[in-house]
Amino acid sequence: MEKNIRYSYMSHWKDIPYREIPNFRDFYYEDKTNYAYYQSWDQIFKYHAGCGYEGMEVAPWDLFAIRTLFPDLREFRAFAEERGVEISGMFHGMNGGRFKENIPRNVEQTKAAVENVVLLGGKHLNVCPGENYADGGLDEEGILNTIECLNEMGRVCEDNGVKLGVHNEFFCIMNKPNHKRIIEATDPRYVHYCLDTAQVSIIGEDLCKFYDDYHERIVTFHLKDTADPKLPDEIRYAPFPEIQDDGHRWFWELGFGVLDFEGLFTLMKKHGFKGWATVETDGTPDLLASMAYTGYYVRNVLGKIYC
Amino acid sequence: MAEKNIKYSFMNHWKTLPYKEIPNFRDFYYEDKTNYAYYQSWEQILNYTLGCGFEGIEIWPMAAPYIETFGSLKDFKDYVNSKGLGISGSFCGMGPGHIKENIPACVESVKKTVDLVAAVGGRHLNICPGVNYGEGGGPLTEDGIRNTIDCLNEMGRYAEDHGVLMGIHNEFFCIMNKDNHKRIIEATDPKYVHYCLDTAQVSIIGEDLCTFYDDYHDRIVTFHLKDTASPKMPDEVRYAASNPEIQDDGWRWFWEPGLGVLDFPGLFKLMKKHGFKGWATVETDGSPDLLASMAHSSYYIHTVLDKIYR
């Protein structure tokens, strides 16, 4: 049976210092801990394949370290594919696009990002639409500029066979009072949506209703859970709320929080979603445990509803 | 998709798991905010096993922890099965059955493990044939060899009667060793006594893995698949009195398949030639990180070995 959903895993591995470790046993003996098991891309990609993931989404802040090991990103792509993993896309940040004068710079940065996505063989550029809310809310002009900036960026992506997906974050400047307006006002030919299930729920949306309403724009997902839906404004709009001082986690592995993933997957079936869905587990202390667990959850639990 | 011949199981080296499930997982995590909380329940471990594409687990005979957690073996079996996993079997030790007067007690003990395997729906009892060489007064005398054969035959008959395949599982430091293990395999009754090929143990003893499988394939009903970087260890290491399995300096005899030096592609070609069908258990004792080993092994069998035989 052909599958509709291809699962990718978001790279939160931080810098990985080695391509491969041919002297693995000696390296292990230096410390005799599991440290040696997480130090090469060879291992990381094998874990992806071992946990049933077909893809990985890269983070732009990883590219510097990746290029140190793979100066040509096509090498990185080939290295991953040799181990059964494709690159589904890349995350990206819009930077100050609420100001008109910053739009050309954002377009240039998008061109550079898309070039990397194409080299990696990816299909998605998932864009965080702006700075933290605490850096200043969006006024009317800011909203119009954001829309224009996203349209321009999206056109660059579409021209290169990449889909730009707006990726809301609960603490970002595009937030509850205006994010639907911006989605609706952007050009659907160029600007799509990456539904981060936790972020949108923390902002205050009902996950299933949001997907049902905007499914035509939603081309991919960041699947993660939360135990803190509908967080009050004063927390979301505080400076630097993403990383909490006491280690409180906004994000949990699918099924560990309170979101209705079975409802979401029922709707994905109804709307016939096809494409990459990235499982994201930022906040976990153990990416491999989260990867193995979510590999189980998407196949053995959600897969019964839609796969 | 063609039907698969091999069902993969993962050997349980997780030690005692204190919880069945952790419904307050988030609170438990916050107590320490480390990954400790991710390795404390059967539910988690079974989910990881499924997440890594394994179809079963092999357990240990020390059943008390399972019973304590689940209430009964049947509850344990039902829980594992409800997750979509099977229990391929259990490991156990024969005890000092090379001494005639010990045979009845050894057989009684193994019968209990056979009952355990049957109760959890397992197919295999993989049995370590005897005490350590260094501690048990190896080498086996002629009497000791005959007693071992008798003991294994009797145990195997009970297993067979209860729907369980008893497989000899050699260990490189055990009293049944290089100078007599083939003789014992050949002299036991093939109706009752089968063989579980532990790829690393047999190689450390000094056998060539592929030749051994080719020679004894009609007795081999299951595997413990693990790698080693120390094949053909000298007698003085294997026969040491100081429990050579766990080395004082942390030296590892065993590695994940693909991380040692054994010829697994060669073995799988022979498994194809002989049409092996059944459970194969991946075992990664010695690993500091069973989940990393599980994910790596899953990649290796599903991406590399599957291409040869699956």
Add this chain to the structure above:
Amino acid sequence: MKTAFSLETVNTRYQEPNRNRVESKYYWEELFQLVGAGGFHAVELPYDPGFMGARCCFPFSKVVMDVKFGGVEGFKKVLADAKIDKIAGIFASPRAAGSVEQYVEGFKRSVKGMLGLAGELGCDYVTVSASPEYCTMGALLDKKAELLDALAAALGELADEAGDIKLCVRNEFWGILRGAGMHDFMAKVDKRVGYCVDLAHIKIAGEDPAEFIRKAGDRVGVVILTDTCFEDKDEVWKGPAPAFPRTGATQVFKDLGQGSVDLCAVFAALKEVGFDGWATVDNRQTRQVSRGILRARYALNAVEG
């Protein structure tokens, strides 16, 4: 001689299970207690003013101290509560960029920023790498002499601004001032600028740390107590990511006492040259921070008797 503990010990960049803990404030609050309990009552901070951009709570910049600790005084109070009464120093390693002029300007800007923060923190020293990683230098390599002259001059200017803060130069094994190459450079630099003697870096570059200290004499400004077993037989120092040798994975920097640096000889040499500044333990690349604290204390106890 006074001992401090460097927070560079904490891995903020590379993958390992539980790495995410370092992103939150609670981790650092407890770490300071462990450092204090390990008998270290002073710390060194890596300096990275950009880290808040990663949304994390690494207390290596004024921004994080302001946002997360209520400013410098708040940060110092958290340290004091953990029995750490001093921030001995801060350090940074500028990256190569552009021309000689651009690099030196960036270097000066960075050191000025460090001196400003060091003044607020009450530090005794600021150390800075004069040379970027060899493999990142590109065209700068062709102008090595010009670059070093310009840096020497810049350090002299910066020494004027440093006042009571000891400005020191670090010589990583992957830089053009590696090993004994440092002495020629330092001969050209204002005498107020000291050596930052990083034991492991010196050893990997093929020099004997104790001998190096004797040559540096009264210009030893700070000693970084690091350890290593690594022998750079394949010249990995010239390649990318030299702290992670491509020729074979290894932990280049060991916890103090776990490598082959002769600490007794180092301490004897420091006594000979009359050194009375900071000796800072840096277990960079440690596999376990708390074990590393105790290993370092054990090693220091052994050498100090």
